[in-house]
Amino acid sequence: MSVTWYTWLEQGRDVSASPQALAALAVALHLSPAERRYLFELAGKRDPAAAPGEPAETMDVPAALAEAVNAIKPPAYLLDRLWNARAWNNAAQRLFVGWLDRGDDRNLLRYIFLNPVSRTVIPDWSRRARRVLAEFRAESGPHIDDPALVALVEDLRQRSALFARCWREHEVVERLGGERSFDHPRSGRLAYEQIAFTVASRIDSKLVMLLPRGRSRR
Structure with a gap:
């Protein structure tokens, strides 16, 4: 993943990334829970680590x-x-x-x-x-x-x-x-x-x- 890709993601541009790739990125960057949530919100993806279907x-x-x-x-x-x-x-x-x-x-x-x-x-x-x-x-x-x-x-x-x-x-x-x-x-x-x-x-x-x-x- 390039610096350009990160920039486009932060700008809300149309980039493709799987939830698994985003999760790996969050771990690699040692993101806090709030930062991790923000990352998945920017990408419009559901965090695979989130409790599935929690009522x-x-x-x-x-x-x-x-x-x-x-x-x-x-x-x-x-x-x-x-x-x-x-x-x-x-x-x-x-x-x-x-x-x-x-x-x-x-x-x-x-x-x-x-x-x-x-x-x-x-x-x-x-x-x-x-x-x-x-x-x-x-x-x-x-x-x-x-x-x-x-x-x-x-x-x-x-x-x-x-x-x-x-x-x-x-x-x-x-x-x-x-x-x-x-x-x-x-x-x-x-x-x-x-x-x-x-x-x-x-x-x-x-x-x-x-x-x-x-x-x-x-």
Whole structure:
């Protein structure tokens, strides 16, 4: 492997390297775990040393991270790579009726596409559902062959005609945030500015915050 090859890889250019070759490179360069993850992300490959198909639901959230989410005043929640809510605060629990206020499925995609409550809480539900799925597809690209991801997608394809149709369209968009509105059953139409952060210690997780923008006009 030449210096040019390394440079092209870092620049995100189209270079060919097998996961095994990348693993050998990581060992030869004595890369740290974070550097190794970055190498495989640049190449768009799955690290063969990673735990295959480890269900996201089994990944523990460090206590300090859960406490940090709970300490945030506006609605905030932590999503894993399958978009299961792994931690959330009281404000998010009050806002997301039918999702975070119940003890059953915490997956955001299942909530949006399978839970009828979401259609009453999320204005312009069909458009928002399409957008959310396009964002998820863009983020899940590096893990598209992950068995847990494949199982989630197949379940949703079987149970939601809209999900199946949108998934076939292969639309991808960046998760940019922006204004989000909700029709809360007790508080009425609410507007927020959504922002999201990648957690440094858990690069497969995202912290989502909703900053209040007052009551939205219908």
